[in-house]
Amino acid sequence: MFYREAGQYFGSYVQDRQLLPLRQDRIGMALMLAGAVVVVPYVASDYWLSAILIPWLILALVALGQNILMGYAGQLSLGSAGFMAVGAFACYNLILRVPGIPFLVAVALSGVCAAAVGIVFGLPSLRIRGLYLAVATLASQFFIVWALDKFGWFKNYDTAGVVTAQHIVILGHRFTAPWEKYLLILAIVAALTLAAKNMARGSTGRAWMAVRDMDVAAEVMGLSLLRTKLQAFAISSFYCGVGGALFAFAYLQTVEPSAFSIELSFRVLFMVIIGGIGTILGCFLGAGFILLMPVFLNTVFHAFLGKAVDSSIASALEQVIFGVLIIGFLIVEPLGLARLWQLTKERLRLWPFRH
Amino acid sequence: MAFFFEVLIGGLLAGVMYSLVALGFVLIYKASSVFNFAQGAMVFFAVLSFVGFMELGLPFWAALPVTVVLMVAVGMLTERFVLRPLVNQSEDTLLMATIGLTFVIEGVAQLAWGVEVRRVDLGIKDEPIGWLMDQAGVLVSQLDIVAGVVAGLMVTALALLFSRTKVGRGLRAVADDHAAALSIGIPLRHIWALVWATAGVVALVAGMLWGARSGVQFALTFTALKALPVLIIGGFTSVPGVIVAGLIVGAAEKFAEVYVGPMVGGGIEGWLPYVLAVLFLLVRPEGLFGEKIIRRV
Numbered sequence: 001m002f003y004r005e006a007g008q009y010f011g012s013y014v015q016d017r018q019l020l021p022l023r024q025d026r027i028g029m030a031l032m033l034a035g036a037v038v039v040v041p042y043v044a045s046d047y048w049l050s051a052i053l054i055p056w057l058i059l060a061l062v063a064l065g066q067n068i069l070m071g072y073a074g075q076l077s078l079g080s081a082g083f084m085a086v087g088a089f090a091c092y093n094l095i096l097r098v099p100g101i102p103f104l105v106a107v108a109l110s111g112v113c114a115a116a117v118g119i120v121f122g123l124p125s126l127r128i129r130g131l132y133l134a135v136a137t138l139a140s141q142f143f144i145v146w147a148l149d150k151f152g153w154f155k156n157y158d159t160a161g162v163v164t165a166q167h168i169v170i171l172g173h174r175f176t177a178p179w180e181k182y183l184l185i186l187a188i189v190a191a192l193t194l195a196a197k198n199m200a201r202g203s204t205g206r207a208w209m210a211v212r213d214m215d216v217a218a219e220v221m222g223l224s225l226l227r228t229k230l231q232a233f234a235i236s237s238f239y240c241g242v243g244g245a246l247f248a249f250a251y252l253q254t255v256e257p258s259a260f261s262i263e264l265s266f267r268v269l270f271m272v273i274i275g276g277i278g279t280i281l282g283c284f285l286g287a288g289f290i291l292l293m294p295v296f297l298n299t300v301f302h303a304f305l306g307k308a309v310d311s312s313i314a315s316a317l318e319q320v321i322f323g324v325l326i327i328g329f330l331i332v333e334p335l336g337l338a339r340l341w342q343l344t345k346e347r348l349r350l351w352p353f354r355h
Numbered sequence: 356m357a358f359f360f361e362v363l364i365g366g367l368l369a370g371v372m373y374s375l376v377a378l379g380f381v382l383i384y385k386a387s388s389v390f391n392f393a394q395g396a397m398v399f400f401a402v403l404s405f406v407g408f409m410e411l412g413l414p415f416w417a418a419l420p421v422t423v424v425l426m427v428a429v430g431m432l433t434e435r436f437v438l439r440p441l442v443n444q445s446e447d448t449l450l451m452a453t454i455g456l457t458f459v460i461e462g463v464a465q466l467a468w469g470v471e472v473r474r475v476d477l478g479i480k481d482e483p484i485g486w487l488m489d490q491a492g493v494l495v496s497q498l499d500i501v502a503g504v505v506a507g508l509m510v511t512a513l514a515l516l517f518s519r520t521k522v523g524r525g526l527r528a529v530a531d532d533h534a535a536a537l538s539i540g541i542p543l544r545h546i547w548a549l550v551w552a553t554a555g556v557v558a559l560v561a562g563m564l565w566g567a568r569s570g571v572q573f574a575l576t577f578t579a580l581k582a583l584p585v586l587i588i589g590g591f592t593s594v595p596g597v598i599v600a601g602l603i604v605g606a607a608e609k610f611a612e613v614y615v616g617p618m619v620g621g622g623i624e625g626w627l628p629y630v631l632a633v634l635f636l637l638v639r640p641e642g643l644f645g646e647k648i649i650r651r652v
Contacts, residue, residue, distance in 0.1 A: 076447050128636050130446050131390045131591075135583045136636065139629030146626050262577075266454065273451055312470045319462030326455030330448055331440040 003348040019197065036186060041179040049178035050251070056284075056291050057182075057189045058246045063271040063283035064196050065239025070269075071278030072205055073232035074212025075125050079137035080268045082121075082144035083237040084244025085260035086114040089154050091245035092255045095166045096156060103170050107188070107245050114241020115234040117144070122233030126226060129215075141262055149257040163255040165248050181250045188246065192239065197280050199235070208232050209278075270322060274329050276338030285337040294318055362613050363606055368499035370605020371506045372568070373628075375561035376582035377589065377597045378509065379554040384591050385517075385530045386550040389438065390446065392453040395579025396460040397555060401426050402562030402571050406475050407468040426555030429460070431548045438547060442533075461576060470573065475566035502564045506598065509560065513553075513594055526550065530592070584632035590642025599643060604628045 003024055010016040020026045044053060066080045090110035094101055101109075121140035125133050148154045155163050168175040168184070175181050199205050207228045210218035219225050248255045267290055275286020297318055333339055376398055383391040391397075404425055408418040437452055517523040528536040529546050537543050565575060581604070589600030611623045635642070 076450070124633050124636060128640055131450060132587060132636055132640065134450065135587055135629065136633045138580070138583065139626060139633045142626035142629055146622055150622060266458075269451070269454070313466065316462045316465035316470075319458045320466065321462075323455045323458030323460075323462060326458070327437055327452050330444075330452045330455070334444075334448065 003345055019194075033190070037183065041182060044179075044182075046178045049182050052291060052295070054178070054182055054185055055247070055251050056288055057185045058243050058251055059268065059271065059291065060284045060287040061189050061192060061246070062240050062243035062268050063275065063287050064193065064280065065236040065243060066268045067272045067275075067278065067280075067283050068196065068200075068208070068239065069232055069236035070272060071276075071282075072200060072212065073208040073229065073236075075122075075229065075232060076130060076134045077137040077236070078134050078262070078265050078269065079121065079139075079141035079144075080236075080240050081244075081260040081262065081264035082141040083114045083118055083240035084247060084264070085144055085148055085257060086117045086237075087111060087241025087244030088248035088255050088260070089148050089257075090114065090241065091249060092163065092165060093154065093156075103168050104188075107242055110245040111238040111242040114244065115238040118233045118237025118240075119230050122230050122237075125229050125233065138262070141265055145257045145260055155255075165253050165255050168249055175250075185246055185250055188242070192242065193280060196239070200280060204231070270326055273326055274336055276336030277334070279336070279338035281341065282336050282338035285341070289337065290322075293321070297321070362609050364499075366606035366609030367602050368503060368605070369609060370585075370602040371499075371502050371598075372561065372565055372601075373582050373585045373604055374598045374601025375502070375506050375509070375557065375564065376579045377585040377601060378506075378513070378594065379557040379561070380582055380586050381589075381592065381594055381597050382513070382550055382554045382557065384586075386526050387438065387547055388446065388530065389449045389453065390591075391456075391554070392450060393433075393456040393460055394554065394558060394582065395576045396457040396464070397426070397429065397558040398562040398565070398579050399571075399573070399575045400429070400460050400464040401555065401559035402475060402566040402575070403464050403468045403473070405559065405563060406473045406566070406571050409475075410473075422559055423556055426559055427552035430551030430553075430555045434544065434548045434551050439544070457576070461573070465573070472570045472572040473566075475563060475571055498564070498567055505560060505564065509557065510594055510598055517594070522546070522549065581628050584628035586642075587632040588635050588642055590644045593642070593644035596642055596644030604631065607631060 005022050005024075008021075008023055010021070015021070020029055040053070041049075062080060062084060065083070066077065069075050069077050087110040090113035091106050094106040094109055095103070098106075117140075121137065124136040128136060152158075168181065170184070175184055200208075207218070207223050210221065210223055211225060211228050211232075215225055218228070244260065248259070252259055271286035271290050272283065273286070274289050275284070276282025294314075297314065301314065329336055376394060379394045379397065380391055383389055383394070401422060405418055405422040408421050409415065413421065433456060437456055438449075441449055441452055515523075517526060525536070525541045525546050526549075528539075528541055529543060533543065536546075561579075562571075562575070565578070569575075569578075585597060585600045585604050587600075588603060589596030589598075608624050608627050611627050616623050
């Protein structure tokens with residue numbers, strides 16, 4: 001009843017294949033974007049902006065990268081945080097060493113750096129798959145973080161280990177208020193999401209999915225495995241790199257290797273699994289879920305126990321709940337929250353009738 | 356030269372520890388083609404529980420069987436609530452499920468026993484053996500020797516279990532083909548529960564030896580991750596392969612740390628095993644003793 005496509009006819013293929021063919025979707029998307037741009041900066045407090053919304057958008061971007069590699073191209077990777085670290089340090093060094101480089105150019109170039117590293121570490125994927133590849137990506141994770149930590153050049157020979165990120169300056173304007181950073185990140189993430197959506201539904205995405213479903217068959221059909229797999233690694237690492245640069249500059253405000261540990265890689269992996277493997281929407285849902293879960297748990301503890309719980313117990317409990325959720329989602333709904341949303345839309349379409 | 360041998364022996368014996376953890380992986384992989392990412396967490400959980408029971412006042416000989424029972428229970432619960440619902444899913448899905456399991460086990464371990472670092476006392480000294488030091492000038496501790504002997508015994512026992520017993524035949528049949536094994540009447544669930552229980556016991560032994568060396572702490576789960584490259588080099592399905600690969604990784608890591616480490620500021624140990632594994636994969640994807648991987652379209 002609420003979500004019907006009745007009466008909407010497509011007179012041409014262009015109309016049929018547009019990004020959002022349904023009027024309801026277009027209206028919904030426009031409202032959401034308008035809300036995110038106009039309403040949120042006014043309504044949200046600084047805490048919400050800088051502790052929830054900014055990391056949410058950034059991690060959704062990283063999850064997008066992970067999903068391109070894992071969900072679309074089917075190459076299991078446990079090293080996304082390593083590529084984020086490459087992006088963050090590339091951005092830091094570019095701004096430090098190239099005088100007058102515009103911030104956005106630095107961010108884009110740090111994505112390119114991460115993509116280059118991603119291609120190198122993606123090379124083993126040409127010979128190995130599945131579990132073996134997962135271990136190979138662990139190698140990238142540990143090696144990158146170690147290299148960034150040990151070679152002083154990357155940190156500009158800072159001995160403290162924690163490097164303060166430079167300010168974000170675009171066209172002479174310094175982005176300091178949370179809402180300014182939020183809008184900047186929103187714009188970057190929106191643009192990259194649109195690009196990802198278009199890649200995923202175009203020939204690039206079809207090639208990835210063909211390789212994912214059966215690489216030998218894809219090769220027989222004339223797809224170059226070398227090209228497709230490395231392309232997936234490059235684009236995925238680009239997203240992770242840009243995400244990492246933003247993570248360091250807009251969220252952490254420091255550049256340190258220890259922030260990009262394997263824990264973060266696992267968190268990104270969980271975002272993709274819970275959100276929905278192989279969906280764009282799922283990245284945003286999953287990232288939001290993983291970020292809000294601790295906040296929600298804290299509130300629940302407060303409500304039920306009336307006092308703050310010891311932080312080590314809270315984090316252990318959080319771990320258990322994450323683990324159970326992962327297993328639960330894999331068993332009950334392997335396609336994640338995005339699939340649940342899709343089912344809801346189906347229901348809304350027929351409601352209040354059953355068939 | 357004595358220094359060289361000391362590094363070599365130290366590395367080999369550290370490798371034995373990796374082998375012990377990797378053994379648990381191989382057991383489960385052989386029987387259910389599940390890559391159990393949670394093995395490291397099981398090592399941590401097992402030894403933490405063991406120490407916990409001792410702290411509750413149980414003597415050594417009582418704490419041991421209680422922990423064994425606990426690990427068997429963990430294995431069976433895993434089989435019931437994680438593996439059984441996911442039967443016939445792809446290997447990647449199962450891997451991700453065991454990553455989830457890792458989080459659950461680590462979380463439960465910390466909820467039950469707290470987060471502080473503990474000592475585990477096995478009554479074995481972790482000090483250089485006097486006469487070896489005097490005779491050959493090589494530093495080898497008693498604990499290292501015990502670890503080596505235990506690893507040898509366990510591998511022999513497991514090899515016998517796999518090749519000589521009825522259960523072992525069942526295990527190999529299940530590993531070969533789930534459906535075929537089921538159809539000739541091999542009780543799949545019992546076999547799986549058994550394998551997970553055995554892996555739990557192996558984890559306990561590995562954890563006790565490791566805990567005696569470096570204390571029982573959360574970092575154990577990360578060290579245990581190094582069993583993954585060991586597995587890759589040894590081949591996923593080979594028990595002897597794991598031992599050899601463990602020795603290779605242990606020795607290579609120590610040599611790199613001692614001879615190359617000072618040049619780049621140390622910490623090579625953290626990633627060398629993984630890079631070694633990747634290089635190995637490029638040359639020999641099935642590992643040293645693994646079965647040749649045949650993929651059918």
